[in-house]
Amino acid sequence: MTKGAFTPNAGDSIIVRLKIEGQTQGLSQVTSRIAELNGHIGAIDLVRPLSGWASIRDFSIYTSGADHGEEIVAALKKVKGVEVIHFSDRTFLMHLGGKIEVTSRQTLKTRDDLSMAYTPGVGRVCTAIHQNPEEVYKLTIKRNTVAIVTDGTAVLGLGNIGPQAAMPVMEGKAMLFKEFAGIDAFPICLDAKNADEVVAAVRAIAPGFGGINLEDIAAPHCFEIEKRLQEELDIPVFHDDQHGTAVVVSSALINSLKLLGKKPEDIKVVVLGAGAAGTACTKMIKQLKVDNIIACDRKGAIHKSRDDLNEAKQWFADNTNPDGLKGSLQEVIAGADVFLGVSGPRQLSVEDIKKMAKDPVV
CATH class of the missing domain: 3.30.70.260 (ACT domain)
Known part of the structure; x- marks a missing residue:
């Protein structure tokens, strides 16, 4: 350029x-x-x-x-x-004014409409759900509604910018749900200080939703939040930064290897970023029989000799980097077949790519 x-x-x-x-x-x-x-x-x-x-x-x-x-x-x-x-x-x-709104599926044009949509008629519907809780999926929006939950601690590449500043991203995700899947989703931006507060808030609002989409919650407490909610709630809980990214990356890797004629067990993969996305992507890639994976964080390759790892990064030390490679990204990238960047921008240079194996996938 x-x-x-x-x-x-x-x-x-x-x-x-x-x-x-x-x-x-x-x-x-x-x-x-x-x-x-x-x-x-x-x-x-x-x-x-x-x-x-x-x-x-x-x-x-x-x-x-x-x-x-x-x-x-x-x-x-x-x-x-x-x-x-x-x-x-x-x-x-x-x-301006936000990107989403609530609209009614039924019209209110007459007194009869109002009497059925609201009181007194709505009371009979409430009683029916009380007598048979499963009716909530048939008689309310619960079956087609997702809560997009964030605490604003890991928004895009912006970091911990708080729940209010996270709103535009959550509104955008709600638009994607509606436009591409016909699902009604709503941003739930929590002013929460720890995992316990997030779990408590989501548990409290869960009866009104058919699913929970966790979004832009920082590691490592995002793993705890997801695990606890999946155990405690009776509706699906999905962490987009983990599973959404991992599904897309894994499908891209499968197609790339088919195109290049390479086998998963023969390739070397370098992952930059050991947060939520990096962890989930690595776990799913390993299921494809890719064993030689080296994860890097700000301090370089993650290996068993490092003594500065939290619980989430310790998983990388125990389950990746089979040869115990040490050094910076620029050092461990040599000979890699695949580079997966799930960190900040401008981390990989042209010179780094030249060090990779033939027909590298980035």
Whole structure:
């Protein structure tokens, strides 16, 4: 990639509303200036024409980040015959007011509708469920509702940012449930200080949900929370950061090895990240008969000689790295067939990949 080049991504895009004097020259000046600053124009929409060949237009521009977007806007303000009316971050626009809402499946247009949906008719339905608790799955939303539960301690690559800051991610996950599976999901963001508080809160709300999706809860207490909830609740409990990631990674690995003609028992896998995702991925990969797995954390390879491991990382020391390799990621990556990154960004360089085996999978 040349300097300033990037892969366009709607997540880093802006929309700029401009008043442009002179239809041809003004428009060409704007597009040229954006191109000079390595902005990618996604769309140009006419808002309305003005007298004298002037116009107001919206420019959707892909940028490399917030600073790049501000640089483009500042440059457009200096273009002669162009007025920047306003500009917005398209991603923030999508999040205004939140991304999800509760809607009714039944309409309330008459007094009869109200009498059946609410009191007095609803009391008969409550009695039916009380007499036969299994009826809750037929007569309420429980059968199609999932709680997306987080404490905000391990959100994306942002770390421990708290339950309120985690809300946009949980709303996004709720959208995925609804749009791709038709399941109603709702964010439950807990201000909890430990595993006991999370377990107690989820146990208390569980009667209203058909399943629990644990999300962005830091290791190692995420393992305890999942285990205890699976033992205590009578509904499915799924930790997306563990099992969702592991399923996708395992299927990708199976297909990659088929394509390359390699056998699971013959490959070397390096896993960067020993948190929830790294642990679950490693456990599932081992079930594919992959034995030579080396996990790395911030201090390098995890091995039995290290004395700074918590319970979760001790599992890696006991069950992976059969040759007892020591050293940094850059050292143990040599000869690896597969690199699995479940940590932060920009950890693997081109030089690292060159050290890997032929036809590496990253």
